[in-house]
Amino acid sequence: MRPIQMVDLRSQYLHIQDAIDAGIREVLASAAFVKGAKVNDFATHLAAWLGVKHVIPVGNGTDALQIAFMSLGLQPGDEVITPSFTFVATAEAAALLHLKPVLVDVDPDTFCMDIHSLRRAITPRTKAIVPVHLFGQCANMQAILSIAHEHGLRVVEDACQAIGAEYRFTNGHTAKAGCMGDLGCTSFFPSKNLGCYGDGGAVFTNDDSLAARATQIANHGSNVRYHHDMIGVNSRLDTIQAAVLDAKLPHLDEYTRARQTAAAYYDHALCGNPHILLPGHTPDSTHVYHQYTLRLVDANRDKVRERLAQDGVPSMVYYPVPLHKQTAYTGNNDCPVSEQLSGCVLSLPMHTELDVQQLEYICTAVLRAVNNE
Numbered sequence: 001m002r003p004i005q006m007v008d009l010r011s012q013y014l015h016i017q018d019a020i021d022a023g024i025r026e027v028l029a030s031a032a033f034v035k036g037a038k039v040n041d042f043a044t045h046l047a048a049w050l051g052v053k054h055v056i057p058v059g060n061g062t063d064a065l066q067i068a069f070m071s072l073g074l075q076p077g078d079e080v081i082t083p084s085f086t087f088v089a090t091a092e093a094a095a096l097l098h099l100k101p102v103l104v105d106v107d108p109d110t111f112c113m114d115i116h117s118l119r120r121a122i123t124p125r126t127k128a129i130v131p132v133h134l135f136g137q138c139a140n141m142q143a144i145l146s147i148a149h150e151h152g153l154r155v156v157e158d159a160c161q162a163i164g165a166e167y168r169f170t171n172g173h174t175a176k177a178g179c180m181g182d183l184g185c186t187s188f189f190p191s192k193n194l195g196c197y198g199d200g201g202a203v204f205t206n207d208d209s210l211a212a213r214a215t216q217i218a219n220h221g222s223n224v225r226y227h228h229d230m231i232g233v234n235s236r237l238d239t240i241q242a243a244v245l246d247a248k249l250p251h252l253d254e255y256t257r258a259r260q261t262a263a264a265y266y267d268h269a270l271c272g273n274p275h276i277l278l279p280g281h282t283p284d285s286t287h288v289y290h291q292y293t294l295r296l297v298d299a300n301r302d303k304v305r306e307r308l309a310q311d312g313v314p315s316m317v318y319y320p321v322p323l324h325k326q327t328a329y330t331g332n333n334d335c336p337v338s339e340q341l342s343g344c345v346l347s348l349p350m351h352t353e354l355d356v357q358q359l360e361y362i363c364t365a366v367l368r369a370v371n372n373e
C-alpha cells in the first residue's frame with residue numbers, strides 16, 4: 001500500500017505529467033512569465049466551465065477577497081458579516097481594509113454560515129455578507145441572497161474550498177459556487193481542489209462594471225499604463241501557474257468525482273459508530289469535499305490523532321480556534337457552535353488519489369482509535 005497522506009499532489013502530477021510539463025515548457029520558451037497568453041486562455045476556459053461572465057486571475061485567494069471588497073467600494077468602518085469557523089483569510093482581508101469583520105456562528109452539520117446568527121448580526125452599518133463555502137459545499141445561498149436583497153447588502157462568496165460545487169435554488173435554477181453573489185473568490189493554492197504549483201487565485205463576477213473595477217484594482221489601479229485612477233494592488237496569476245491550471249482544468253470533474261467516491265466510502269464505513277458524527281450534506285448543494293471532516297463524540301481527539309499517527313494515518317484539525325477567539329479578532333460576539341466544533345472536528349485524508357485499499361485501512365484505523373481498542 002502506498003503511504004497515506006492528507007493530500008497526494010505528487011501522484012496526481014505523475015498522471016498528467018506530460019500535459020503539465022508541455023504547458024510549462026511552452027511558457028519557458030515564450031519567456032512571457034507575467035501576463036502571458038496562457039493567463040487569459042485559462043481565465044476564459046474557467047469562466048466557461050463555471051458558467052460565469054468574468055474570471056479575473058489574481059495572485060492568491062486572500063488577494064481575491066481583498067480585491068473583491070475594494071471593487072465594491074467598501075469604506076473603513078463598514079461591517080461585513082462572515083463566519084467565525086473558517087480559515088482566517090476572509091476576515092483578514094476585510095480587517096486590512098479597516099472594514100469591521102462581524103463574526104457569526106455556523107450550522108453544526110454543514111459547518112457553513114448560520115442564517116439566524118446572520119440575521120441577528122445585521123446593523124445599519126452592515127454593507128456585505130461574506131459566506132464561506134466551507135470544506136466544499138455551498139452555504140445556504142437561497143437565504144443569504146434573499147436577506148441581502150431585503151437589506152440592500154452586497155454578497156461576496158468565499159469559494160476557495162468549493163470550486164465546482166453546484167447550488168440549486170428552490171426555483172430549479174442552479175449555479176456554481178462563487179457565481180451567485182456580487183463577486184466570488186477562489187484560491188489555486190496547491191492543495192485546493194483546483195490547485196496550481198505555487199500561489200494563485202481568482203475573482204468571479206457576472207457584473208461587467210465590477211469585473212472592470214476588479215481588473216483595474218489588481219493592476220495597480222491602472223487601465224492605461226502609468227495612469228492610475230484609483231489605488232490598487234499588484235496581484236497577478238503568473239503564466240506558469242496559469243499553464244498548470246489550464247492543464248488541470250479538464251480533469252476537475254474527474255477529480256471531484258474521486259473525492260466524492262472517497263467521501264462515500266468514508267460515510268459508508270464510518271456510519272453508525274456512537275463516537276462519530278459524519279459530515280452533514282445539504283440537499284441544496286453538491287459537495288466537492290475539499291475536506292472530509294468528522295465530529296467526534298465522547299472521544300479524546302488528541303488521543304485519537306495519536307493512535308492514527310501510530311498507524312500511519314495522518315489527520316488534521318480544521319480549525320482548532322474559531323476566529324472570534326483569536327487575539328487579532330477579539331471583541332466579537334460569542335459563537336458557541338464554532339467553539340464546540342473547534343473542539344471536536346477531525347479531518348481525514350482527502351484527495352484525488354486515494355484507493356480502496358488505503359480507504360479501508362484508514363477506516364479500520366479510525367474505528368479502532370475512536371473505540372479505544
Ligand SMILES: *Cc1c(COP(=O)(O)O)cnc(C)c1O
Nearest residue numbers: 060061062087089160161187189
Ligand atoms: C485557502 C483559503 C483562502 C486563502 O487562499 P490563499 O490562496 O491561500 O490566499 C481563503 N479562504 C478560504 C476559506 C480558504 O480555504
